[in-house]
Amino acid sequence: MLLNGNTDQFDIIVIGGGPAGMMAAGHAAERGAKVLLVEKTSRLGNKLLLTGGGKCNITNNSEIKDMIAAFGKDGKFLYKALTVFSNIDLIDFFGLRGVQMHSDPDGRVLPLNNNAEGVLAVLRTYLKENNVCILHNSTVTTIHYGSKNKDSIKGITLSNGSRMEATKLIIATGGKSYPATGSTGEGYEIARQSGHTITPLSPGLSALESNYSFIKDLQGLTLKDIVISVIIDGSKKCEEKGAILFTHFGVTGPIVLNLSGKIIDALSNKSKVELSLNLRPDYSTQEFDKILQKEFTSFGSRTVSQYFKKTLPSSLSSVFEKHCSQTSNKKCSLVSREERKAIAVYFTDFRIPIIGSRPIEEAMITRGGVSLKEINPQTMGSRRVMGLYFCGEMINISGITGGYNLQAAFSTGYLAGESV
């Protein structure tokens, strides 16, 4: 349904009503263009409403250099977008429209009322105030070009055969994860048809699967403030401090999600990947062995099993007992040096083999997308087709958790809307 106006001729057509598309459409219209926003589903911002578990972690209060670092080696592509519409601009955008934000101790910025609905309501009002025409339940299938060699834009066709004309097109169709929200990855095919390269797609910020024999015994366990290291083919690649959550299939939690990209790349290269958990993060294995020696002395005639029960969550204590079945019934005072050292290793280098990630549909974001080499970072414009622009998750950028991905969607959307 066209909310405003009734013609099929526009200055700009935006495909996709997620955060990137809404910002692009609103800002382009604010600058005076006649804009049509086409959304496949019956509602704008389906995925936005799921963000931060419904609380919407909209951005991060970090400085621009940290913001860029959050996107890894490709982060500098976002420099212009994050400068033209920064995290401060985003917070002001919503603040001026009645949705105040607050930061949590980790720098994550969320609406004061922890509710994504208010954020979506602001964006809808922004579109309405700037007379953006919105077409719901409409899937764009094809782009029309101004010439045979596809170097300019003429318009689009919808799946029902309707045609709309515009010489400028912004594609903001998102990634492939959570397809029920409308983000099914069709935009990649549209971009491919226009001559763009799509770099390989894989799950981003994804939970990981393990074939560890006792994984189901640990389901539901959360270990906080531990050090998690990634071991690839036997050598340690990186470590992070924080929490890990065990599920029926493997592990998840913010740190696991952030490490998942590196791990998925290693697995696709057929490398062996393990997570090493240091449950006593202030100590190395040798240091903890000395502590264990003292603690076993003071535990005296009580058993190793009793020590595990006293010092570990119950499900983990049972798993440790299974691993140390030869020693768990021994009195602590009778444990040999070798046996104690083996126990110290479990506490400081507890290994969880990783065999894969959850499917892309369950990931938080999609890695890969329209090649950065083919997009001008100053404008978000295509280097192949005049009048074609890209923004949001469909571009080959992916950030860590903490509000960075929404900020990138809003910033690239704003820059596309400004440039177009």
Ligand SMILES: Cc1cc2nc3c(=O)[nH]c(=O)nc-3n(C[C@H](O)[C@H](O)[C@H](O)COP(=O)(O)OP(=O)(O)OC[C@H]3O[C@@H](n4cnc5c(N)ncnc54)[C@H](O)[C@@H]3O)c2cc1C
């Ligand atoms: C569960 C979950 C929680 C998340 N939490 C956070 C968080 O707290 N903070 C954060 O920064 N990021 C978070 N993210 C990531 C963030 O939601 C995305 O990065 C962001 O939504 C991307 O915005 P986008 O506009 O590019 O794409 P999307 O939000 O995916 O929107 C794309 C839109 O395009 C439409 N569309 C697709 N194809 C077509 C077509 N052919 N024709 C017409 N319309 C089409 C879709 O229906 C959809 O509405 C989360 C993601 C998930 C799944």
